[in-house]
Amino acid sequence: MSEWNHLSHFSNPFGFMGYNYDDVMDSVKLIPKPKEPLLLPKPDGDGCVRCAVVGTVEILSGSKKGVEIDGHDYVFRMNGAITNGYEEHVGNKTSVYVHTAHSITTLLYLLKKYGYKSGPHDEQGIKYVMIPEGVRDFQWLKALLRGEKVSAGPYRNKLFLLSHNLKKTLWPLVRPTNGAFALFLALHTCDIVDAYGFMTDDYMKYSFTIHKP
Structure with missing residues (x-):
């Protein structure tokens, strides 16, 4: 309960601001406890966990990075995670898939x-x-965990706002993209992270490989 009280001050998906305790815990209690760490080093490797986080097909089209991507210990993908027909450029290996209920349906x-x-x-x-x-x-x-149909609650599209709206009344709706979450997750679970298919205006300033100290 102390952890709930702490996280209730943060908006989703980092916390439970505005949520009812029972509504959340009825679901969370069904999640099975992991029996081992999320990702383990390969037995024949050097003890480092090497991961690739793969973004959109559009950006990687023509890159011919497929073999390089699949050469990582683990490959993180999100949203559509399309590989069929584009293996030469994006690979076909998927180890971790990051999504929302909204993304997987729309x-x-x-x-x-x-x-x-x-x-x-x-x-x-x-x-x-x-x-x-x-x-x-x-x-x-x-x-999903009970193998039943959803019995309650609306299912509506949520509006993802731009960062300048952090100063407005709807600031709790602002959150990082699914791609950013996949990168966060990889940085927490891998020793070396290579990012593919991510683009910013000044992307040339930054390395696509991140090594943990």
């Missing part, structure tokens, strides 16, 4: 032209990381 329409039909899955087991954007996502998560 992308069926937004990325239809790329042949997107569902989030990534394979028999080797992908680790799925869902970013909760509201109470509705905890209700969705509870139904």
Whole structure:
């Protein structure tokens, strides 16, 4: 309860501002406890966990980075995570998939032209990381973990605002992108992180590889 009280001062997805304790905990208590660390070094490696975080197909088109990306111990992808037909440029390996309930449903329409039909899955087991954007996502998560249909709560599109709105009344709706979250997650769980398919106006100033000290 002390941790809940602390996090209740932060807006989602970093905290539970405006949420009801029971609404959240009914879902959180269903999440199985991990039996091992999220990612482990490869047995034949040097003890370092090397990860690639892969952004959009559009930026990587023509890059021919597929083999290089798949050469990492783990590959993080988010949103559409499209690989089919673009393996030469984006690879086909997915170890960790970062998404929201909103992204995994609306992308069926937004990325239809790329042949997107569902989030990534394979028999080797992908680790799925869902970013909760509201109470509705905890209700969705509870139904998912129980294998039931969602029984309550609206499912509406949420507005993601630009950073200048941090000074306005709707500031709690502002949050990092799914790609930024994937990078945060990789930096917390990997020793070496390579970013592919991320673009900013001054991207040439920065290295695409980050090494932990």
